[in-house]
Amino acid sequence: MIIETYSYPRAAVIGNPSDGYYGKTIAFVFSNFGANVQLYQTPELEIKPQRLDITSYKNMQALVEDINFAGYYGGMRLLKGMIKVFYEYCVENDIQLSNKNFTIRYNSNIPLRLGLAGSSAILSAFLKAMCLFYEVYIQPAVFANLVLSVENGELGISAGLQDRVAQAFEKPVFMDFDKSTMEKQGYGNYQVLNSACLPRFYIAYRKNLSEGTETVHNNLKARFNIGEEKVLQAMKRWGQITEEFKDALILNDYDTMHQLINENFDLRHSLIPISKGNIEMVEMARSAGASAKFTGSGGAIIGTYKDEKMFSKLKDTLNNHNIEVIKPNIVNN
Template identity: 45%
Template structure:
């Protein structure tokens, strides 16, 4: 029995980054890119090594370039974490797993380290494969929490629920991460939005961001936890944009939605330090008449465009910044 599963890249449309601050978001899955997992029964449990997991390099420069593009760890730690968290969940729920082993292989076309959630996609695809192999049904509303815990509890990675929710539900989803919901049941309120009502969207990602040395320091989480008024109030404003955006999409009020996308990024600049490369991407898109905001934490932007002429200008001008433009495929 050969099991094949897939999870797609994602882009936050509105509400970023309030999901990590008990806020609200509106996100889309981007089917242009995805992570795939293939799993089949075998005598021993084996995780196949891919290029991203290799430890042999042509030179020290090849090593540095590889780490810059894909990080220090490939997909194997993610798969191990997913398997362990899946097993722990089943034990806790009293679910008896059959005594079978498997071989698992993964691949991914999601650009790394540019805010399109390639790591969580590998975990989502792995969870789906394990659920099929062992015939375990994990409630869809709780699966994103389990995926997030694979990263936060098993690997010590800072992560929020937004990415895992949209990669689990797919399409376009409005999410409310109210603290009382998360505390009482471990997941928020997730509501599908008809993707057919979305406007003309472009997505652009910088192919050099993974090579930029150094990270822009931000201490927003600590400031939020201390109750700093500027941070708390700004996060509330960002979260409210998601609610307004959901209403705008459903009403197909694209003028309002265009304004909200720009506002999201503008609010963000009030409390975050933004890398100059990201600033230049945003400014270039806006100078051409498009709206622009981050899809995630940086490296990729998303916005609305009016017509094919504007889209072509986005292709040309953003390419000068080593930035690739695509039309996100959402369904």
């Protein structure tokens, strides 16, 4: 029997990047793209290499293009790290695994290095598959922690927690990463939101603006750790913005949500250097009347639009600059 599982890209609606700094965020996953895993029993454990893992190239240009697309490392290290973390979790929790092996294949069409959590989607889909194969249940909050530990602990990739939380719950989620709560229970307080309350969202991206999350987080983490006042105040404000956005959702207050999304990006811009191309993408979206901020670390943006007339103007404006614009199909499993 073949087990097939899926996971989806994450869109950070509000509050990012405070999720890595005891802040508050709202995020959802959307099914316009996806990562899928096929796992089946075999005599030996085997990971089948996929496009991200190729080691043979037509020429140097092809190698460089592949690095620009997928970075220097493929997906193989992700899967190895996930196997290690899953196995150690089961040992530590006295979970007896049946004596059987598997072969794993994976695929993903999630645009990489655009702040859409493509690597954690591969990990989430794989962890789902292993849980089904070995008949192990892991509650969503712990599931998210395990996926994060692969990237942070095993591979040294700086990342916040919200990506994996949204992928674990597969619903829009409000997340409070209060420090005392995190230290006490090992994860934050998570509240599933009513997707019917969400405004009209668009997502836009331009692949040549891709930027790994570590590019942004490394400097910010150091500044946070030394207690730079400007950074601490920004984290506090991002938490307030997220609370205010949640209240506006309940009231269906589009104008407030629009303003808060813009403030989220403007605060980030005041704190972290942002490339000219990314700034231009945000400014073009705003010129069409939409709100705009990053979905993650950069390369893709998310925002709200009021009606189809505004969406049409937004799409025309960005498409003229080779920027893709989509309406996210928000997952609410």
